[in-house]
Amino acid sequence: MVHAPHAPHAPQACDPAALPPDAALYVELALDDAERERLRAVVPGPVWFAEQDSDSADDARVLAESHIALGNPRADLVEKAPHLRWLQLASVGIDRYAGLDWPVLGQRLTVTNLGGLFADPVAETCLAGILALYRGVDVLAGLRAGESWSKLDVRPGLRLLSGARVLILGRGSIALRLAELLAPFGCSVAHFARGDGDIRTRRELDARIPEFDVVVGLLPGTDDTADLFDRRRVDRLRPGAVFVNAGRGTLADEDALVAALASGRLGGAVLDVTREEPLPAGHPLWSCPNVILTQHTAGGSRDETRRIIDLFADNWRRLTAGEPPRNVVRWSKGY
Known part of the structure; x- marks a missing residue:
């Protein structure tokens, strides 16, 4: 595991295309070794893997220093992460984050969900x-x-x-x-x-x-x-x-x-x-x-994690190419 470097300065606008080439990625998903290696191959910068719903102080510190996050980290930690530019949720639902101050937070942070996955x-x-x-x-x-x-x-x-x-x-x-x-x-x-x-x-x-x-x-x-x-x-x-x-x-x-x-x-x-x-x-x-x-299992399938990584990789490609990402959350509409 690699600690994410501190960004040189906080981003001033919501401009995902301006992500640094060595952007640090924070991941909060249950992944096997092959899936972790696949993510490392997608993003050239350092990658930090945390436990889901983590309350670790180290994880919170790394999230605060990261440019990108994949998963559903705690809302209060997302709000306190000044360098975070893009959050790819591992869900369609955004309820956990609905109470944040998006008119302000949205000026520097783009959130995408899983859309039609x-x-x-x-x-x-x-x-x-x-x-x-x-x-x-x-x-x-x-x-x-x-x-x-x-x-x-x-x-x-x-x-x-x-x-x-x-x-x-x-x-x-x-x-x-x-x-x-x-x-x-x-x-x-x-x-x-x-x-x-x-x-x-x-x-x-x-x-x-x-x-x-x-x-x-x-x-x-x-x-x-x-x-x-x-x-x-x-x-x-x-x-x-x-x-x-x-x-x-x-x-x-x-x-x-x-x-x-x-x-x-x-x-x-x-x-x-x-x-x-x-x-x-x-x-x-x-x-x-x-x-x-059915106990909130309806979205599940054996290849669920692979498909989440596929979507993340495609959005990373889009963002670094200056293209709009898929499934951008529209906070004014609530989805």
């Missing part, structure tokens, strides 16, 4: 969860664990996804990929999005919620999306509907969801995100019927 895995997880509920896979898995043969009880309740009416909250890369995956099933898909959605306003949303068999939340976590599916909107979901949330846990009223699921009014829920993570012991969602909890 998780489009395929998250969309596939949503589809898998929906199919599991429709085809009884969740119930059958439990019956197998208990060595219980209940064919006559399970078979009459199985449903077909073919021809289902699906509402996707959002129109980003994950939402568009999920719509593509649903197309072969002959699903009718509508998007709720202010700019270019089929449903653009909350009034339209309220009127049309009861039309849909499946509602999928794929919205970023902003003040505008928090509690969008409050108790009133949860209650407007049609009987038997499936609710999916792979965006942010703040989207939905969990107490209202639990009540609707426990009563049998809703047909199920697929939840990759919850308001509190890890979900605490004894939380009703652990035991609520017809719930699939």
Whole structure:
């Protein structure tokens, strides 16, 4: 491991193309030896590898002296790193950093996130969860664990996804990929999005919620999306509907969801995100019927780290060539 050198002076403007050729890189990711060597080959300057969520004084000092960071270091340390010019997050979400003073900090620091990197895995997880509920896979898995043969009880309740009416909250890369995956099933898909959605306003949303068999939340976590599916909107979901949330846990009223699921009014829920993570012991969602909890794993895949490094390397190439990087966070919009 190499200590990052102190930069000669603090940057005066947000000009990523002016990164020094020997820019020091701080990395806060779980990497194997081959992945570390790959990063060293990308960036010609010194590289420092820290533990994830590090509270080490040495790590904090090196971050403060580095020009570039890869990962999700603590927000307070990012704010106190005067030489940091570019932060490549290892996530799509930016919630950890939303409270910083970006009108000031943004004058010297460019932040990029993973953008559409998780489009395929998250969309596939949503589809898998929906199919599991429709085809009884969740119930059958439990019956197998208990060595219980209940064919006559399970078979009459199985449903077909073919021809289902699906509402996707959002129109980003994950939402568009999920719509593509649903197309072969002959699903009718509508998007709720202010700019270019089929449903653009909350009034339209309220009127049309009861039309849909499946509602999928794929919205970023902003003040505008928090509690969008409050108790009133949860209650407007049609009987038997499936609710999916792979965006942010703040989207939905969990107490209202639990009540609707426990009563049998809703047909199920697929939840990759919850308001509190890890979900605490004894939380009703652990035991609520017809719930699939994917524990914020939807973006995962065996090659996840490789793809993160690929994106970092491409953005490094862009920045050093004076080109705009991919997936720049727009703090005024919250994503």
